[in-house]
Every structure is written in C-alpha cells, then in structure tokens.
C-alpha cells in the first residue's frame with residue numbers, strides 16, 4: 001500500500017472512531033422525562049440520527065415536538081464530541097423528506113485544530129444535569145446571560161429573557177398548564193410510567209432527582225404528582241432568570257434547531273457556573289403555548305422555557321439520571 005493510501009485508510013478509521021464516539025457522547029443529552037427518544041446509526045463516514053417513536057410521549061407530547069427538541073440536544077452533543085476530536089462536520093438536517101423521523105445526517109468534513117475549550121466542553125457534557133432545587137443565590141450577571149443568548153443564536157435559535165413582570169405571566173401560565181395536565185388521567189398515567197420505581201429500566205426520572213417537598217418558586221416546577229427524595233431547601237428562590245427559547249416557525253426542523261440551541265445554552269451556562277432547568281409544561285398545552293407566544297411579542301414561536309440560577313457551590317450536586325445501554329440506541333455497521 002502506498003503511503004498516501006495508508007494515510008487515507010488511517011484517516012477513514014479515525015473518522016469512524018470519532019463518529020462512534022460522537023454517538024456515545026450524544027447519549028448524555030437531556031430529554032423530556034429522560035425518554036432518550038433517539039436512535040443512532042454509525043456507518044462508514046456517516047452518522048444518522050432518528051426519532052424513536054417507541055419512547056415518545058403520546059399524551060404529553062403528541063406531535064413529538066419535545067422528543068425532537070431532545071434529539072436536537074443529542075445532535076449538538078455529537079457535534080461537541082467531533083469538535084473535541086478535531087473534526088469539522090457537515091450536518092444535513094431532515095435529510096429525507098419521505099422519512100421525517102430521519103432527523104439528521106452528520107459527515108466528517110476535515111481535520112481542525114483541537115482547542116482547550118473544545119476539550120473542556122466535551123467534559124461539560126458529562127457534568128450537565130437537571131437541577132430541580134430552588135437555588136437561593138445572587139442575581140445572574142448580565143454578561144453571563146448575554147453569553148448564553150449568543151450561544152443560542154450561533155446554534156440557529158433565539159432566547160428571549162423575560163422581564164420581571166413577564167415572569168408573573170409565565171408563573172400563571174405554568175400553573176394553568178399543570179392544572180390542565182393533572183386533571184387528565186391519561187397524562188397522570190404517562191408521568192407515573194416514566195418516574196420513580198415504575199419507570200422503564202435505564203430511563204425515566206428516578207425519585208432521587210425529584211424534590212422531596214414542594215419547592216418555593218415563583219414559577220412552579222414540574223408537578224410529578226408525588227414527592228421524591230431530592231432534598232430541597234425551604235427558602236424561596238428569588239434570583240432566577242427565565243427565558244423562552246424560540247425559533248422562526250413551529251415545525252420539526254425548528255424543534256431540532258431549538259434542541260441544538262438548548263444544548264449549546266446549557267453547556268455554556270454550566271461553564272459560567274450556572275444551573276439550568278427546562279420547563280416545558282406551558283409548551284405542552286396548546287393554550288399556554290399561545291400565551292408564551294404572546295410573551296415573545298412577534299419574535300417567533302416558543303419551543304421551551306428555561307430557568308437559569310446561580311449554581312450553589314455549597315450544595316452537593318443533584319444526582320445524574322440513568323441512560324440506556326448503547327446497544328439499545330446505537331447501531332454500528
């Protein structure tokens with residue numbers, strides 16, 4: 001074999017390894033109720049992402065909007081991994097109009113220098129987790145929020161930071177959404193299926209990640225219908241910032257982009273010492289989704305509400321949720 005051919009063969013092997021590692025990294029992504037509604041296929045120099053309907057939430061998320069947002073977060077995690085391995089990638093989003101569940105195809109394009117920031121970001125992926133505790137901290141510096149807005153914009157979406165009076169509108173809409181959901185027996189059954197001791201193996205939300213008492217927050221957190229085992233302080237959270245993640249339209253491609261931006265925002269926030277809680281109840285219920293649209297005043301269509309708080313260095317980290325074995329979510333050819 002000529003030296004040129006052997007370099008090419010080595011490059012091909014390195015590309016395949018990087019794509020495989022990207023699919024592994026993507027498994028750390030956040031997802032609605034930790035459903036992990038994605039399936040990856042690694043083959044040659046391509047990595048394909050599919051929506052797995054068998055893990056979508058038929059009652060809470062009938063259009064799969066939040067499942068696709070979750071897949072978008074996984075896609076951004078995959079990209080973080082490739083960048084940390086020194087590869088630039090080309091992404092085709094919704095590459096097959098006849099198969100809307102085929103959400104993206106990634107191909108490695110060329111070698112790029114590896115920066116310390118890129119390596120750090122891949123480590124941040126493993127640190128990230130959802131923290132449902134009300135954190136009593138100092139207000140968040142404006143420059144940190146600006147950095148998060150910039151991260152969202154560079155991922156192709158927008159982030160509208162709510163003014164204090166809009167936070168009361170959000171709180172009232174979140175309350176309305178949670179009441180509507182709690183009255184629906186099918187919704188209760190679904191949330192019970194995905195939480196606590198009844199959840200499927202290696203997915204769902206364990207009791208250890210659900211507050212052990214009703215949290216004192218202006219905007220109510222997700223009502224799981226019961227109390228878990230996550231110790232929370234009884235103090236009122238007063239220094240959180242709330243924002244609406246939005247995009248120009250309200251279709252699958254926009255939800256995917258919103259998920260990519262969610263990941264970019266969340267990883268940036270962690271690196272700035274902040275913690276993040278997605279709040280999706282107002283997006284799940286059509287009437288409150290319209291109220292969120294109203295808060296955007298024509299900027300775009302709402303895809304998710306986010307709460308940012310200053311991380312509390314004195315408190316221990318909330319536990320990580322489990323993940324499905326790779327064999328269940330990654331096909332390697």
Ligand SMILES: Cc1cc2nc3c(=O)[nH]c(=O)nc-3n(C[C@H](O)[C@H](O)[C@H](O)COP(=O)(O)O)c2cc1C
Nearest residue numbers: 030031032033034069129130222278279280281321
């Ligand atoms: C699209 C989306 C919506 C979510 N909505 C909520 C929510 O309304 N309330 C909540 O407590 N957590 C919410 N989460 C957080 C998930 O429950 C969490 O990501 C999942 O349980 C995995 O845990 P981890 O983030 O700690 O890895 C949401 C996550 C995503 C990606």
